[in-house]
Amino acid sequence: MSQTEFKPVLLGRVGKPDSQSLASYRADGGYEALAKALKMTNTEVIDVVKNSGLRGRGGAGFPTGLKWTFLPKDITGPVYLCVNGDESEPGTFNNRVLIEEDPHQVLEGIVISSFATRTTTAYFYLRYEYGKCYRALKQAIDEMYANNLLGKNILGSGYDLDIYLHRGACAYICGEETGLIESLEGKRAWPRIKPPFPAIEGAFRRPTVVNNVETMACIPHILKHGPEWFQSMGIPKDPNNPRDAGSYGPKLYCISGHVNKPGLVELPMGVTARELIDKHAGGVWKGRTAKAVIPGGLSMGFMTNAELDTPLDFNGPGRVGCLGLGTAAVVVIDDHTSMVDVLYNSCRFYAHESCGQCTPCREGTAWSTKILERIRQGKGKLSDIDLLMEISNSIGVMPGTTICGLADGAAWPIKTAINKYRSEFEEYIKSGRRSESAALAHSH
Amino acid sequence: MSELSQNAKQVIAEHLPRYPNKQAVTLPALHVVQQEKGCVSNKAMREIAEILELSPAQILDTATFYGFFRTEDNPLGQKRIWVCRSISCMLRGGEELLAALCEKYGIAPGETTPDGKLTIELAECLGACDGAPCILLEDELHLRCSLEDVERLANEPLKK
Numbered sequence: 001m002s003q004t005e006f007k008p009v010l011l012g013r014v015g016k017p018d019s020q021s022l023a024s025y026r027a028d029g030g031y032e033a034l035a036k037a038l039k040m041t042n043t044e045v046i047d048v049v050k051n052s053g054l055r056g057r058g059g060a061g062f063p064t065g066l067k068w069t070f071l072p073k074d075i076t077g078p079v080y081l082c083v084n085g086d087e088s089e090p091g092t093f094n095n096r097v098l099i100e101e102d103p104h105q106v107l108e109g110i111v112i113s114s115f116a117t118r119t120t121t122a123y124f125y126l127r128y129e130y131g132k133c134y135r136a137l138k139q140a141i142d143e144m145y146a147n148n149l150l151g152k153n154i155l156g157s158g159y160d161l162d163i164y165l166h167r168g169a170c171a172y173i174c175g176e177e178t179g180l181i182e183s184l185e186g187k188r189a190w191p192r193i194k195p196p197f198p199a200i201e202g203a204f205r206r207p208t209v210v211n212n213v214e215t216m217a218c219i220p221h222i223l224k225h226g227p228e229w230f231q232s233m234g235i236p237k238d239p240n241n242p243r244d245a246g247s248y249g250p251k252l253y254c255i256s257g258h259v260n261k262p263g264l265v266e267l268p269m270g271v272t273a274r275e276l277i278d279k280h281a282g283g284v285w286k287g288r289t290a291k292a293v294i295p296g297g298l299s300m301g302f303m304t305n306a307e308l309d310t311p312l313d314f315n316g317p318g319r320v321g322c323l324g325l326g327t328a329a330v331v332v333i334d335d336h337t338s339m340v341d342v343l344y345n346s347c348r349f350y351a352h353e354s355c356g357q358c359t360p361c362r363e364g365t366a367w368s369t370k371i372l373e374r375i376r377q378g379k380g381k382l383s384d385i386d387l388l389m390e391i392s393n394s395i396g397v398m399p400g401t402t403i404c405g406l407a408d409g410a411a412w413p414i415k416t417a418i419n420k421y422r423s424e425f426e427e428y429i430k431s432g433r434r435s436e437s438a439a440l441a442h443s444h
Numbered sequence: 445m446s447e448l449s450q451n452a453k454q455v456i457a458e459h460l461p462r463y464p465n466k467q468a469v470t471l472p473a474l475h476v477v478q479q480e481k482g483c484v485s486n487k488a489m490r491e492i493a494e495i496l497e498l499s500p501a502q503i504l505d506t507a508t509f510y511g512f513f514r515t516e517d518n519p520l521g522q523k524r525i526w527v528c529r530s531i532s533c534m535l536r537g538g539e540e541l542l543a544a545l546c547e548k549y550g551i552a553p554g555e556t557t558p559d560g561k562l563t564i565e566l567a568e569c570l571g572a573c574d575g576a577p578c579i580l581l582e583d584e585l586h587l588r589c590s591l592e593d594v595e596r597l598a599n600e601p602l603k604k
Contacts, residue, residue: 078464090530090569121462128475128512129526129570131583164462169471169510172568186470186496188509204464256532256573263574298531329573331532345534349568355509 006233008266009250010217014101020136022143025104031149033220037112038157045116049219052227053237053248057094058084058175058212059297059326060405061314063245068117070199071207080203081119082184082210083110085126085133086168086175089297090349091329094252095213097264099126099133102217103140107163109216111149112223114161117209122161125180127168137165172353176404177210178202179355190357191404214252222249234269235313247313251328255281258288258334270316274308276330288334292421296326298346299409301416302333321419323412339421340428341435343413344372350410361407364395368414380429385422388414447487452476456495466496470506474513483519521556521563522602525594526580529566532573541577542566544591549598562598 008014018024025031037045050065071079083106087095098106114122126134141163144150152160171189173179178192181203202208222230230249237246251269253276256262260282267280273293277283284290292302295310295317303310307320314325333342351365368391371384392415395401396408418425448456455476459469473492477484484492484507486500493500507513514520527542542553545564549557553566572578575587581597 087571088569091532091573092569093571093573096571127571128583129567129580129585132585134583162462167471167475169474169512170567171510171512183471184468185465186467186506187502188506204468206464254573256576257535262532262576294531331535331573333535337535341534342531345529345531349530352568 006250006266006268009221010098010105010214010252011101011264011266013105014097019101020103020140022104022140022147022149025102025108029224030104030220031108033223034108034111034149035155037115037223038155038159042116042118045112045223048227049116049222052222052230053246054215054218054222054230055245055247055314056212057214057218057251057327059089059299059324061245061325064211064215067199067211068113068209070197071117071209072200075118075207078121078204078206079117079119080206080208081110081114081117081122082177082180082198082203082208083122083124083213083216084175084177084180084210085124085130085213086172086180087130087213087327088127088172088175088353089299089327089329091254091256091294091331092297092327093254093256094264094327094329096130096133098213098217098252099130100136103133103136104144105220106213106217107137107140107144109219110163111144111154111161112219113209113211113216114163115159119209120160120162122163123184123203124163124165125168125174125184126165127174128170134165134167141165171355173355173404173406176406179404180210181208188355190355191406193403218249235311235315238315244315247315247325251312253280253312254327254329255332256329257294257332258285258290258337259283259332260285270311270313272309272311273303273330276312277308277332281332284332284334286334288336290332291335291337292333292339292342292417294329294331294333294413295322296324297329298331298349299323299405299412300326301412302339302342302420303416304420321416323408338428338435339417339424340372340375343417344369344376344435346413346417347372347410350406354406354410358402358404358407360395360401361410364391364407365410367391368410375425375429376435378432378434382426382429384429385418385425389418392418446491447485448477448491449480452480453495456492467498467502469496470498470503471510474503474507478513478520481519482521483514483516485516519556522561523598524563524565524582525598526565526567526570527553527594528568528570528572528576528578528580530569532569533576533578536576538577541579541589541591541594545594548591548595 055061179189183189198208234248238244310316347369351369392411489503556563
């Protein structure tokens with residue numbers, strides 16, 4: 001499918017009058033996919049999702065249908081579905097728009113997914129900051145109960161489900177799935193050691209699936225149009241790589257930073273950052289050029305201008321040294337911006353949001369911030385650059401020193417900034433210059 | 445006298461059947477109390493603990509993990525404004541906005557004006573990067589904010 005004829009799927013109803021209401025959702029064919037799913041067996045629904053090749057949209061890109069099959073086969077007692085609406089990755093706002101504008105699309109996906117996983121209680125963990133989303137969801141859920149789309153015997157199928165909204169309290173770590181579970185349980189959001197994975201032992205020590213909001217929004221469309229339709233979009237599996245699961249379906253790309261028209265764009269997976277910036281975001285602002293671009297939320301690290309033709313599918317960003325596609329949130333940094341300031345902002349974020357459980361992360365994020373503070377005060381040493389690299393190579397799940405991936409997210413901006421812009425750091429330190437932006441110093 | 449209002453007790457009671465254990469009601473309980481009182485006092489924490497059959501230390505542990513909740517020695521002002529300083533907002537003046545706002549009101553992030561009207565907070569990514577710089581007033585996002593916009597929001601009468 002060429003991109004010129006692409007019609008938005010997930011954003012198809014955004015901007016329509018009254019797009020949040022059940023009546024308007026139903027007028028556009030809403031809940032037909034649910035009715036279809038409820039006539040199938042739960043394993044048939046799982047197979048459809050599996051065959052579609054849908055991979056989780058929250059950042060890790062794990063195949064959704066496969067995740068569901070990890071639930072034990074002969075479960076007695078409750079299974080939980082937790083919807084991860086703790087969207088907090090810097091640069092990312094796609095879940096917010098989906099919920100604010102079309103809450104029923106997300107909720108229909110949750111009911112179908114709950115049915116597939118034999119869940120009878122689903123928790124929607126929503127970050128506190130999304131008050132408008134909270135009210136939209138609350139109203140939509142009330143409408144669903146009033147119309148037999150939730151509660152007992154949904155649409156006469158014999159299937160029962162309750163969805164409860166659970167508001168977070170402003171902590172990035174709650175987006176990590178086991179941190180989310182701990183937070184849901186009323187505790188500090190310290191991620192759990194895995195295994196056991198949530199599918200075996202999750203919320204309330206019961207088998208649990210945690211799925212992202214955008215992933216849920218894809219589900220009704222897959223049920224309605226079939227796996228082949230979903231696979232007609234995106235980048236197919238690499239035939240030479242048996243481990244590649246492909247990058248199928250439509251994807252929401254957030255574009256922010258130094259562009260003329262920041263916003264949310266939906267395209268088949270695999271568009272390049274250059275095309276997003278030039279065609280869909282009105283180009284870099286003030287006639288400038290992009291010095292660096294974050295491909296999928298801050299944790300993914302930086303791409304250089306020369307790397308902007310990389311396709312933003314699940315594999316592309318990794319090929320140019322980034323951590324991955326992440327949340328597909330593209331942040332554009334223009335050529336008037338200091339990478340020292342950008343990296344300081346990044347390190348400070350992870351230091352602020354590290355939960356403090358694992359020493360390498362708690363200390364590594366704090367020390368990298370302090371080193372960059374020192375550099376920005378004109379007191380840096382050239383050896384600081386290697387020290388930053390040493391920290392970035394020793395914190396995270398990949399070097400095997402932390403429980404969750406927050407530290408990998410802290411490390412990748414450091415690695416990619418220094419590997420790709422090392423001379424800028426060296427010149428900054430040698431010149432003994434202080435950051436021009438006084439406001440930046442006003443940090444804690 | 446009970447520190448928890450009738451409303452708070454009712455909200456907690458409504459949440460209990462939603463979860464398989466009582467501890468899961470900790471965040472909803474902390475939210476309702478702070479909403480009403482601007483902080484969660486030690487006495488409120490003890491009463492929440494009693495209802496949820498937990499130790500008060502467990503409530504304190506959770507309450508202080510999240511930067512969102514305030515203890516009684518550090519209550520919120522009547523309005524709470526969060527200014528985003530993460531990458532997309534920083535690139536479009538979020539840090540300067542935070543600094544200017546703090547200067548204007550003579551307080552640092554996290555502090556409340558002496559008249560108790562306004563608390564200014566620094567925020568990490570608020571999820572409104574398409575409208576950078578953005579702020580959060582209570583739980584409502586406001587996009588593309590200038591200093592004047594934020595001052596106007598700060599001076600508007602309280603919604604009831």
